[in-house]
Amino acid sequence: MPLLAVAQLHTRDVPDLVGPDGCDLLQVFWCPFEAHGPDRTIEVALTWRRAEDVGTVRTPQPEPPVAGGVECVPTPCVLHPEQVVEHQYLGLLGDDLQEQIAEWEESLLDDEDADDTEDGPDSTAPASYATYEEYEAATAAARAAEPDEIDYMSDLSLAPAGKSAATPPGT
Incomplete structure (x- = not known):
């Protein structure tokens, strides 16, 4: 069973991606079964190549005759690194730095309040939390009420999700 092509990343398109001498293309492959990788997960293979040595990409990618599950077959998309x-x-x-950040966030709120003509909900300076999960749980309702609010934890620290954005082709 051949590995499935998951991604091709050119060094020209991804900031700070550097390959071995002469290689400018990182290809990501995986096995369509979850049983072959560490801890019975998907086995991933990374291969560096020279883009000029790679032939035409098959479009659409051939479907495997069998897979461990639908989640084991990659969905075509475009990455925007x-x-x-x-x-x-x-x-x-x-x-001291936590206090400075709290003051900065308060000044942003004060600036927003000065620009707003409507009264909004009161906001207080953020507390310190032992874990990111505690922070997320404590701020979920507040973020939903004020989705445009800027704060250190949500906007400058600990970027959310898988650290990449994928868009289906043609969008």
Whole structure:
């Protein structure tokens, strides 16, 4: 059973992606069965190549005759790589820096209040949390009420999700 092609990443398109000498294309493959990788997960293979040595990409990619499940077969999409800087988790920063961040966030709220003509819900400076999960649970309702609010934890520290955005082809 051949490995399935998952991604082709050109070094010209991905900031800071550097391959071995002369290689400018990283190809990502995986086995369509969850039983072959570590801890019975999908086995992933990374292969560096020179783009000029790779032939035409097969479109559409051939479907495997059998797979461990529908989630084991990649869905075609387009990646839009971008550099994201994650800053230290708030609870790990010194007290002085946490206070400075709280003051900065309050100043942003004050600026928003000055620009708003409607009264919005009151907001307080963020507390320190032991884990990111505690922070997420404590702020979920507040973020839903004010989705445009900017704060250190949600906007500057600990980028969410899989660190990439995928868009179906043609969108």
